[in-house]
Amino acid sequence: MDHNTEAVSKVTVPWILERKLRAEKITCLTAYDYPTARLVDEAGIDLILVGDSLAQVVLGYDSTVPVTVEEILHHLRAVRRATRRALLVADLPYGAYHVSDEKALEVAIRYVKEGGAEAVKLEGGHKRAALIRRLVDAEIPVMAHIGLTPQSVHAMGGYRVQGRTLESATELLADAEALQDAGAFAIILEGMPRELAAIVTQRLRIPTIGIGAGPDCDGQILIFHDLVGLCFLPRTKFVRPYADTAANLRQALAHFREDIVGGRFPDDSESYHWPASLRDQFERSCVAK
Numbered sequence: 001m002d003h004n005t006e007a008v009s010k011v012t013v014p015w016i017l018e019r020k021l022r023a024e025k026i027t028c029l030t031a032y033d034y035p036t037a038r039l040v041d042e043a044g045i046d047l048i049l050v051g052d053s054l055a056q057v058v059l060g061y062d063s064t065v066p067v068t069v070e071e072i073l074h075h076l077r078a079v080r081r082a083t084r085r086a087l088l089v090a091d092l093p094y095g096a097y098h099v100s101d102e103k104a105l106e107v108a109i110r111y112v113k114e115g116g117a118e119a120v121k122l123e124g125g126h127k128r129a130a131l132i133r134r135l136v137d138a139e140i141p142v143m144a145h146i147g148l149t150p151q152s153v154h155a156m157g158g159y160r161v162q163g164r165t166l167e168s169a170t171e172l173l174a175d176a177e178a179l180q181d182a183g184a185f186a187i188i189l190e191g192m193p194r195e196l197a198a199i200v201t202q203r204l205r206i207p208t209i210g211i212g213a214g215p216d217c218d219g220q221i222l223i224f225h226d227l228v229g230l231c232f233l234p235r236t237k238f239v240r241p242y243a244d245t246a247a248n249l250r251q252a253l254a255h256f257r258e259d260i261v262g263g264r265f266p267d268d269s270e271s272y273h274w275p276a277s278l279r280d281q282f283e284r285s286c287v288a289k
């Protein structure tokens with residue numbers, strides 16, 4: 001796909017819903033800046049999420065909890081400038097929807113108006129249903145997110161796979177149904193047994209997007225930096241790195257440094273030149289002074 005010239009058929013919320021009806025998988029990735037979003041979009045990935053994982057993978061925080069609305073907006077605008085085809089979704093960070101539905105609505109409207117988001121994502125089960133209804137009423141499509149929800153790290157007592165007991169699995173299925181009924185157009189299932197994700201996927205009309213939830217979901221999402229091997233956190237079981245970008249970058253950086261120290265960078269072909277006539281003229285004028 002030529003980003004500059006070719007007409008691209010834009011991914012929309014109805015298109016995502018249609019994929020489920022056709023049993024066609026939905027491809028999703030996070031992105032946080034112009035160059036990576038451009039590569040993701042040009043690769044034909046269907047949905048780009050400016051996730052609050054920005055906090056850890058790009059900004060160096062030790063969880064997703066501290067990242068702010070302003071920080072997400074800043075990165076969202078860069079991703080917007082790079083994205084032509086993919087549906088662009090922005091994450092509501094911790095704190096943005098925990099004070100009041102009004103505050104959450106204001107943030108979501110800023111994402112759409114100032115950041116160019118086409119949908120928002122938020123974490124949590126049935127207790128988010130009322131807020132999802134408000135957002136949908138305001139014409140903002142919502143992606144829900146249940147299972148291992150990283151913003152609840154303190155409440156969960158760590159990052160733990162969810163739905164491993166009959167009780168918690170039943171609760172997660174009920175959550176998924178409540179979020180669908182509230183109007184969510186898709187739902188991320190994170191960190192749960194494959195068997196549970198398969199049942200939730202079968203039961204819902206809206207697509208499920210899995211991360212650490214096995215292969216039976218309607219689509220899959222990964223964090224861009226995990227996919228390309230550019231992450232400094234311990235790798236989780238469900239991440240398949242398709243490249244070793246950190247190793248490639250380390251090699252390039254070491255090579256660059258060695259070339260400077262060894263006087264090999266830059267060489268003559270990487271230098272600008274005078275025309276010979278100017279060189280003669282300049283030397284004569286220096287001698288004359």
Ligand code: KIV
Nearest residue numbers: 030051052053188211
């Ligand atoms: O913030 C994020 O990147 C996410 C994905 C892991 C789904 O929520």
